[in-house]
Amino acid sequence: MKKSHIALIVLIAVAIGAMVTAINDSSTYADFDEAFDNPGDEFHVVGVLNKDKSTIYEPEIDPDKFMFYMLDVNNEERKIVLHRSKPQDFDRSEQIVLIGKAYGEEFHATDILLKCPSKYTEGEIEQKAEAI
Amino acid sequence: MEYPGEHLFIGQLGNTFTIAAFAFSFLAAGAYFMAHRTKDESYLRIGRLGFIGHSIAVIGMVATLFVMIFNQYFEYHYVWQHSNTDMPMKYIFSCFWEGIEGSFLIWTFWHVILGFVLMLRAKTYEAASMAVVGAVQFFMLSMLLGVYVFDYKIGSNPFTMLLRQHPDFIGLPIFNNPDYTSAIDGRGLNPLLQNYWMVIHPPFVLFGYATALIPFALAIAGLLRKDYIGWVKPALPWTFFGIAILGIGVLMGGAWAYESLSFGGFWAWDPVENASLVPWLTMVGAGHLMLIQRKKGVSVFTLFFMVTVTFCLVQYASLLTKSGVLGETSVHSFTDLGMTGQLAISLLFFVGLSIYLIAINFKRFPVHDKEESITSREFWMFIASLVLLVSAFVISFSTSFPVINQLLGTELAIGSDRIEYYNRWQTPFAIITALLVAVGQFLKYTKTNMSAFWKNLAISGALSLIITVAFAVGMSITNPLYLLMLFSTALAATANLDYWARILKGKMKAAGASIAHIGFGLLLLGVLISTSQSEVISTNSSLYDVSMLGDDFDNNENILLMKDDTLIMGDYFVSYRGKRAEEGFIHYEVDYMTPNKEGQLQADFTLYPFIQLNPRMGNVAEPYTKHYWNKDVYTHITYAELETPNKETEAVEHSVSLGDTIFTKTSFLVLDSLDRNPKAKFGGLTDNDIAIGAMFTLYDVDTKAHQLEPLFVLRDRQYSFTVGDSISDLGIKITFDGIDPEAEKFKFRLTEKPPEFKDFIVMKAIVFPGINILWIGIIIMGLGTLFAVIQRIRMR
Numbered sequence: 001m002k003k004s005h006i007a008l009i010v011l012i013a014v015a016i017g018a019m020v021t022a023i024n025d026s027s028t029y030a031d032f033d034e035a036f037d038n039p040g041d042e043f044h045v046v047g048v049l050n051k052d053k054s055t056i057y058e059p060e061i062d063p064d065k066f067m068f069y070m071l072d073v074n075n076e077e078r079k080i081v082l083h084r085s086k087p088q089d090f091d092r093s094e095q096i097v098l099i100g101k102a103y104g105e106e107f108h109a110t111d112i113l114l115k116c117p118s119k120y121t122e123g124e125i126e127q128k129a130e131a132i
Numbered sequence: 133m134e135y136p137g138e139h140l141f142i143g144q145l146g147n148t149f150t151i152a153a154f155a156f157s158f159l160a161a162g163a164y165f166m167a168h169r170t171k172d173e174s175y176l177r178i179g180r181l182g183f184i185g186h187s188i189a190v191i192g193m194v195a196t197l198f199v200m201i202f203n204q205y206f207e208y209h210y211v212w213q214h215s216n217t218d219m220p221m222k223y224i225f226s227c228f229w230e231g232i233e234g235s236f237l238i239w240t241f242w243h244v245i246l247g248f249v250l251m252l253r254a255k256t257y258e259a260a261s262m263a264v265v266g267a268v269q270f271f272m273l274s275m276l277l278g279v280y281v282f283d284y285k286i287g288s289n290p291f292t293m294l295l296r297q298h299p300d301f302i303g304l305p306i307f308n309n310p311d312y313t314s315a316i317d318g319r320g321l322n323p324l325l326q327n328y329w330m331v332i333h334p335p336f337v338l339f340g341y342a343t344a345l346i347p348f349a350l351a352i353a354g355l356l357r358k359d360y361i362g363w364v365k366p367a368l369p370w371t372f373f374g375i376a377i378l379g380i381g382v383l384m385g386g387a388w389a390y391e392s393l394s395f396g397g398f399w400a401w402d403p404v405e406n407a408s409l410v411p412w413l414t415m416v417g418a419g420h421l422m423l424i425q426r427k428k429g430v431s432v433f434t435l436f437f438m439v440t441v442t443f444c445l446v447q448y449a450s451l452l453t454k455s456g457v458l459g460e461t462s463v464h465s466f467t468d469l470g471m472t473g474q475l476a477i478s479l480l481f482f483v484g485l486s487i488y489l490i491a492i493n494f495k496r497f498p499v500h501d502k503e504e505s506i507t508s509r510e511f512w513m514f515i516a517s518l519v520l521l522v523s524a525f526v527i528s529f530s531t532s533f534p535v536i537n538q539l540l541g542t543e544l545a546i547g548s549d550r551i552e553y554y555n556r557w558q559t560p561f562a563i564i565t566a567l568l569v570a571v572g573q574f575l576k577y578t579k580t581n582m583s584a585f586w587k588n589l590a591i592s593g594a595l596s597l598i599i600t601v602a603f604a605v606g607m608s609i610t611n612p613l614y615l616l617m618l619f620s621t622a623l624a625a626t627a628n629l630d631y632w633a634r635i636l637k638g639k640m641k642a643a644g645a646s647i648a649h650i651g652f653g654l655l656l657l658g659v660l661i662s663t664s665q666s667e668v669i670s671t672n673s674s675l676y677d678v679s680m681l682g683d684d685f686d687n688n689e690n691i692l693l694m695k696d697d698t699l700i701m702g703d704y705f706v707s708y709r710g711k712r713a714e715e716g717f718i719h720y721e722v723d724y725m726t727p728n729k730e731g732q733l734q735a736d737f738t739l740y741p742f743i744q745l746n747p748r749m750g751n752v753a754e755p756y757t758k759h760y761w762n763k764d765v766y767t768h769i770t771y772a773e774l775e776t777p778n779k780e781t782e783a784v785e786h787s788v789s790l791g792d793t794i795f796t797k798t799s800f801l802v803l804d805s806l807d808r809n810p811k812a813k814f815g816g817l818t819d820n821d822i823a824i825g826a827m828f829t830l831y832d833v834d835t836k837a838h839q840l841e842p843l844f845v846l847r848d849r850q851y852s853f854t855v856g857d858s859i860s861d862l863g864i865k866i867t868f869d870g871i872d873p874e875a876e877k878f879k880f881r882l883t884e885k886p887p888e889f890k891d892f893i894v895m896k897a898i899v900f901p902g903i904n905i906l907w908i909g910i911i912i913m914g915l916g917t918l919f920a921v922i923q924r925i926r927m928r
Contacts, residue, residue, distance in 0.1 A: 028542075063691060084689070085690045085896075100548070
């Protein structure tokens with residue numbers, strides 16, 4: 001057997017090892033039910049902001065804490081504690097992806113991804129300033 | 133309705149060019165393939181004519197689209213969607229490639245330029261390789277067709293009229309105006325792309341992507357011609373040219389992210405970034421395998437695999453970014469235009485073609501029986517290429533989670549610490565690669581005299597050890613993996629410098645590889661130092677304890693600065709001085725101060741991070757960075773009130789009984805008792821008035837008690853009025869509106885003025901040490917590689 005073949009086998013083994021750990025280290029998408037059934041495990045939860053309830057951001061007390069209520073895909077509501085500053089465009093968000101863990105009754109998120117409305121709004125056309 | 137203002141001709145011209153480019157690419161591919169099969173000169177001439185026709189048509193498309201954007205023909209969907217009259221002209225290029233159609237077009241254009249050079253230089257390889265180029269262009273152009281075949285839309289065309297793309301708009305009032313073209317404005321360019329980096333980065337990366345075509349075309353031609361070695365000679369300089377261009381392009385994206393995105397760094401392992409890095413890694417692998425093969429004629433299969441996989445990874449990158457499959461996982465993917473299927477077919481075609489041709493030729497590949505020595509350069513270069521391949525595979529695998537989820541229905545996602553997730557595997561790969569880069573040139577082909585080898589490495593080894601210790605002590609680096617990477621990258625830079633100085637005697641001839649390797653070592657060194665030693669200095673002094681939630685939550689990364697307050701942050705005293713609104717922007721002024729000899733604070737520098745306001749696409753915070761030779765101080769606004777809150781909140785009505793509590797935002801009030809005879813306390817009441825006072829105790833945030841007594845007065849038993857009470861310090865005003873005798877409830881109205889609005893910002897500041905090593909590294913690497921390419925071409 002050639003040395004290069006041995007190297008090849010070693011590298012394939014490394015690749016497989018990397019694949020296995022990549023999956024082990026990964027988090028998964030889940031709903032609140034699953035996240036709260038497994039407190040302390042990290043999940044990605046997709047949902048929308050509950051616009052009927054107020055959001056709380058008091059940067060003078062803690063600029064890294066922002067609280068709001070989110071409805072997941074099953075319309076289940078949970079209180080969210082985001083350990084970051086309030087995203088600048090938060091109020092416009094259409095969809096939220098949270099990355100975090102359940103603790104008690106709250107979902108504590110370390111990261112947030114927002115999907116803001118697409119550039120294209122139905123039935124709306126801009127006009128040149130001088131034309132209006 | 134007739135719209136005389138529409139510029140119909142230019143759209144028809146664009147469409148004609150599109151159809152022509154598509155048809156000519158088919159002609160070129162077919163004729164060149166026939167020329168390869170039959171060796172008939174007339175087919176070759178038709179192929180050339182086809183490709184020339186195709187080239188003219190593609191250049192025509194590019195020119196037409198530019199003219200349309202430049203003249204702001206908003207009656208065209210692409211122009212309308214990606215530009216508007218507000219946009220500065222310098223961003224006209226960004227508009228061109230903001231959309232999928234434009235970026236495909238520019239990519240196609242680069243293929244034309246490169247294909248043309250190939251056509252002129254490929255000689256005996258012209259027919260077979262240009263057939264591949266033609267086939268690739270055929271698929272590329274199909275993405276730009278925008279025609280319907282039955283119900284399936286093939287491609288998306290940048291020359292489509294707005295009203296054709298959006299028939300739903302026809303009812304809008306603006307289209308009742310026959311002269312709507314003089315009134316309509318476009319939607320405008322995404323604010324994130326209104327940046328000078330975005331003028332040059334996308335075409336550069338697409339040029340880098342395009343360079344993968346030529347080695348691929350030559351490799352496929354080699355397989356078609358059953359010439360498994362001959363194609364490598366012309367392919368080699370092309371490959372290294374691609375390595376230089378794509379490498380610079382990828383890092384340019386990093387520079388853009390660092391300068392104008394707010395994720396705090398130059399590399400975030402974002403799927404789109406990964407998609408461009410991965411083909412670069414395999415391209416570097418392919419280039420080095422070519423070097424081995426030119427010298428020793430070995431690793432035929434691995435080379436074919438690496439070259440074809442590079443091209444397919446480029447196609448895959450295009451699928452990832454343009455299909456919308458990345459969706460919410462990436463900040464900068466395109467939105468779905470319904471071309472996923474078509475992109476997948478294109479990718480599968482080239483994957484299938486590569487596998488098929490390699491498989492049917494596999495048995496005929498020349499085999500080397502002689503075993504390479506473990507001390508030979510070719511052995512370790514082969515290993516290095518495989519390491520790059522595995523590294524690329526590992527990155528690809530995790531980046532493909534959204535694709536795997538779609539195909540298998542799994543729900544995989546990368547956790548919150550994506551950078552750590554990728555670095556875990558990529559740091560060891562980087563260490564191994566750097567070590568191999570360091571020793572590679574000192575190894576000789578076939579066999580190396582090992583004692584000379586170790587002697588040669590002694591100088592740079594000692595030097596690297598000193599550098600490692602210096603950095604480790606100076607920056608207190610203790611992580612063994614980082615120390616190892618520090619040493620190996622320093623060795624990569626110094627050993628190649630040493631090789632150039634001592635072995636090549638500092639001559640420029642044949643110095644390209646050494647210079648490129650020095651740059652690569654510096655690049656990785658800069659990556660290591662700037663990322664591992666970067667420090668968030670804007671830690672907040674919050675009392676809220678998050679550590680109980682685990683280490684993940686310990687991200688005190690933002691600091692609140694009240695206007696004109698001074699806080700200590702890292703080595704600096706910082707103060708937020710105010711903001712300045714400019715059309716579409718708010719600039720914030722932040723002073724960074726240090727004490728001078730007399731102990732007084734003096735501004736070292738002032739940073740102006742800003743927020744770009746865009747009502748439709750969202751506001752974008754962009755950083756501002758102070759560059760020093762040895763470090764950068766990066767600052768960006770994470771939160772700011774963009775609007776001053778209303779002066780007074782709306783009055784809230786409360787209906788309460790004795791003993792009840794009313795809550796306000798900052799305090800609470802208890803209705804203690806009723807004052808049935810308040811006349812003694814209040815002047816202006818007559819004997820005929822019936823007055824009742826409501827005795828409240830208000831507790832403020834400090835639980836200090838205040839007394840309040842609003843009055844309700846019935847005068848002459850006919851009309852009522854109220855005498856309100858307030859505490860001006862707290863901005864609370866209460867009026868007694870009436871009595872509901874049956875329910876024994878009392879009605880009050882409460883207004884609350886928020887405390888005096890204080891201007892503040894929440895910001896994040898990071899110090900990146902040694903990031904200039906990274907930028908210098910990439911420039912040296914790019915120049916060195918290009919220099920090596922020129923040397924190669926001259927050698928021919």
